[in-house]
Structures are given as structure tokens and as C-alpha cells.
Amino acid sequence: MFSKKRIYCLESVPDVESPSKSLFLPELENLALQYGITNVYKTCDSIEGFEESISTLVYEDRNFKDYSIIYLVFEGKENELKIDNYYYSFEELAEFFEGKLKGKIIHFSNTFLLDLEEETFQYFLDVTGAKAISGYGNRVPVLSAALDNLYFSLGEEFDDPTEIVEVLYEKQYTICKTMGFKMYY
Template sequence: MELENFIYCLEAVPDVDRVETTEVVKILENMALTQEISSIYKACDTIEGLEQSLNFLLYDDHHFQDYEIIYLVLSGEANTILINGYYYSIEEIAELFEGKMKGKVIHFANLKVLDLTDEECQYFLDVTGARAISGYGFHSENMSSAYTLDRLFFSLFYENDDLREVVEQMFQKHYKLCKFLDFRLYY
């Protein structure tokens, strides 16, 4: 039996009632076809919507254990996310995910900067139960991490469970881009 690889993606959008296919959805569809990485995508436009989507994953999706990566496509500033005009700190996000992410890798797209202190990192990991948190130290309006680095990270992760080796391989394959976007992994 072939093992399936799963990603759960939450993306903040201006209005969930407006039906449109985002670039992230197109990339996830392409990953399913070309990299054999399945995904569930949920859009949210409020913090309550984010929490509902998370609760759906935890309590209604019988494949929850199969999702090793939680992919967050959320804008914001350093260590905050922006949803519907409101900023939420990384600590508030950790409390929202409290105890619910055991063994998961939480990965942020480069729509926001991820620059955690040792204390912030440890707090997030302890509160959520996550295995690791990853993202980028540089936000670029013109260059989305989803096209290259996020896809590579997901693909390498499902080939090799050792996160340090995954990061080394990423830097070997796309050193300049990893340095430019300042890829970061906290564990």
C-alpha cells in the first residue's frame, strides 16, 4: 500500500464568500499531480474562521494524523499575522493551536516574516506540541516562496524525516534563494 503525503493549508483571504482560485490553490493542485502530495485547503477571513478551520481538521477530518505539515499562508509583520485588519501575535496563534499540533511541522509562507527569539520559539513549540516551526526572515511582494522553496521543503520532508537534512538539501539545491528569502527552521 502506498503511503500518502498530506498538507493542510490555511490561507487568509479578504472574503471567503467570494469564490476565486488563489495562486496557492493552483500550486497545491500542481503538487498533487506532480509530487504526489495531497492537500486540504481552507480559506479564512477572520480569526474565528481560522479557528473553525483548525477545529474542522482536528475533530472532523479522520485523516488528521496523516497531515504532518500545516501550511499557513497568512500575511503579517514580524511574529504577527494579519487577518481582516487585525494583528495577532505568535503567542496568540500558539494559544489558538494549544496542544493540537503534536508532532506537526507548522510552515509559514513568506507573506510574513518569521523571526523568533529562543523564548518565543520554545513557547510556541511547548504550547502547540508542534515538532517544528518554519518560515522566512524576508518578505518579498514580488517573490512568493510557494512557487519554489515551499514546494521543495514539502517534497524533501516527505522523502526524509530528518529536518536538519531537509534544510541542508534545500540549501544545496537553492542556496541563493534560501539565503535571499532567509529560510528558517525552529525546533
């Protein structure tokens, strides 16, 4: 599914001009070193920065077709993504991404709780063309980055999303169950 592909990570920060220490960046570096998976890391602090980052990726990055996962590190509530103290619904995000995510997996870190109804995730997938949405449904005091890296690495071995999730649960059942890992496709 992700074989020899790239991961694009976009993390929300309070201010892109101020240095901030990401807890996810070291894990992405580890992903590259341990699994050989190329990734790009960007930050944004506003909806304009979010839109610019995604538009640059979609329209200007000549390697866009090689990105299999868009990894979003954002906060939120009730399935609404928080960007610059505003909340955006999945329907609003779907309209922004309309037709731009063909075959991509959108993965959320556990800083955002994911618990979508079928109508919502199906609308998002249909409008954006994304292959799947994945993330975590339970709030736990542990960052998902290490489990995310295992998940991403399994994509190098397996093509079928169901198989990836099954193997992930086989290898890390307790943490997957505790964090409520899920994939919508």
C-alpha cells in the first residue's frame, strides 16, 4: 500500500515564527533511520498556513504521487480539527480537499480523537478521493508516534489495509486497544 513511498506530516503549532519543540519530529527522524521511510515535516499556525502547506504539496511538490500518507498532528474535539483556535468539521475539510487526495491515507496522531459516523467518513472519502482515514478514538497520556511508526512500516510490507490493521493489532494488541486505533475505508 505505501511501498517505498513518502509520508507528509503537518503539525499545528501556536506560532510558526517561534521555535517550538515537536514531540513528533524525533519519531519521524527515527522512522527514516529505522525503517528507511522518507518523510517531510511542516508546521502551520493558521488555516491559511494549512491551506498553503497542502496546496504546495498537491500542486508544486513533484513527488506528490509518492506520498501515501498525509499525517496530521492537530488537536480537536468531537471530530472537528482545531486550527488557530477555530474548529473545522470533516465536511469542511472534505470540501477543501475535494478530489485532491486520490489514493492517499489521512492519518491523525492521537492528539486528535477520531470517532466518525459512517456517513461522515464515507462523505470525506467520496469527496476527497482518499483511500482511508486512520487514527485513535481513546484519550491516553501517551503519544501515538511510536505506534504510528510501526503502522507506517507495516505499509511497506503489506498492500491490503485490513491486513495492515490485523498485523498491527497482532504485534501491539494492548496499545492498539487502549488507544482505540481505527481505520475507515
